[in-house]
Amino acid sequence: MEIQFLRIARLGTLAFWGLILMPLHQALAQEVGDHQYTSQAIEAGSQVYTQQCALCHGPQGDLVDGINLSIGQFRTVQSDTDLRQVISEGAAQGRMPAFTLRAEEMNGVIAFIRAGFDPEGVAVRIGDPIRGKMLFEGAGQCADCHRVGGVGPRTAPDLSNIGAIRTPASLQRNILDPATALLPINRSVRLVTRFEETIVGRRLNEDTYTVQVIDSQERLRSLKKIDLVSYEISDEPSKQPTTMSSDEVADVIGYLLTLRGLE
Numbered sequence: 001m002e003i004q005f006l007r008i009a010r011l012g013t014l015a016f017w018g019l020i021l022m023p024l025h026q027a028l029a030q031e032v033g034d035h036q037y038t039s040q041a042i043e044a045g046s047q048v049y050t051q052q053c054a055l056c057h058g059p060q061g062d063l064v065d066g067i068n069l070s071i072g073q074f075r076t077v078q079s080d081t082d083l084r085q086v087i088s089e090g091a092a093q094g095r096m097p098a099f100t101l102r103a104e105e106m107n108g109v110i111a112f113i114r115a116g117f118d119p120e121g122v123a124v125r126i127g128d129p130i131r132g133k134m135l136f137e138g139a140g141q142c143a144d145c146h147r148v149g150g151v152g153p154r155t156a157p158d159l160s161n162i163g164a165i166r167t168p169a170s171l172q173r174n175i176l177d178p179a180t181a182l183l184p185i186n187r188s189v190r191l192v193t194r195f196e197e198t199i200v201g202r203r204l205n206e207d208t209y210t211v212q213v214i215d216s217q218e219r220l221r222s223l224k225k226i227d228l229v230s231y232e233i234s235d236e237p238s239k240q241p242t243t244m245s246s247d248e249v250a251d252v253i254g255y256l257l258t259l260r261g262l263e
Contacts, residue, residue: 037107037110037111037114037115037123037124037125038111039119039120041104041107041108041111041123042108042111042112042115042118042119042120042121042123043108043119044104044105044108045105045107045108045109045110045111045112045113046108046112046117046119047108048101048105048108048109048112049109049112049113049117052099052101052109053069053109056096057069060117061113061117069113069117070113070116070117071116072113072114072116072168072257076091078126078128078129078254078257078258079126079127079128079129079254080110080114080125080126080127080250081127081128083110083113084106084110087099087101087106087109087110088100088101088106110123111123114126114168116167121169122169123168123169124168124169124171124172124250124253125246125250125253126168126250126253126254126257127247127248127249127250127251127252127253127254128251128254129251129254129255129257129258130255131248131251131254131255132250132251132252132253132254132255132256133255135244135248135251135252135255136148136252136255136256139244139248140242140244140248140252142252145238145239146158146159147159147160148160148259153218154214154218155202155214155216155218156186156202156238156239157186157202159256159259160259160261161259161260161261162256162259163256163257163258163259163260164259164260164261166256168253168257171253171256171257172249172253175241175242175244175249175252175253176241176242176249177241178237178238178239178240178241179236179237182237182238184233185203185204185205185206186202186203187202187203187233187234187238188200188201188202188203188233188234188236188238189201189202189203189211189213189231189232189233189234190230190232190234191211191213191223191228191230191231191232192228192229192230193223193227193228193229194227194228194229195227199213199215199221199223200215200216201213201214201215201216201221202214202238203233204220208225209224209225209226210222210223210224210225211223211225211228211231
């Protein structure tokens, strides 16, 4: 299907998605079904955290040196499975005691942590980063477009530090509903110069007088706006919603969160 373009003045706004409240006993089924924890689980988890965790970790989750639960800063934890293990088995040679929680309490406190301590926030289920890396580089076909650690094409945004600048909810939305999540600066562009050259690519930067793009041949181009006959921005996302399963999406998110530009 031919890509449709809109004039720059017609850029739309991003859509916002809400969460549907439901009884707590339905939370476990929904977590797998829609990739995220429910609002009900997050709210219940805030109560568990206050009763069981706040004494040591503090109301904001930042009292233990090197750990800040509200922003996802851990010493060893990456996936939700890691979190469950630390909570149920303890850690740090007994300084973190083991807790015996019911399934809904465990899911709730993890949801509350993943929502950034916001009872009204969105908590995304985070899977295994090792499996996620395999999916990213293989069946998920993410590496066909994205570059990581200096390896890969430049036709889509470089993800080498994506885990440091995007939240789990933002990463999930990019995978599940790219049309509502793609930043305007990353949309495909089509430019025609007064020299009758047509350039299709991805916008990297723009100011009052110039625009920089990566063209379809992965060349960096800097163009003066005074030399452009037309400048159009795509109304279509460069990728379609994923066909990966909920478990696979959680694993890929787990991997992306490890990408912090430190390689």
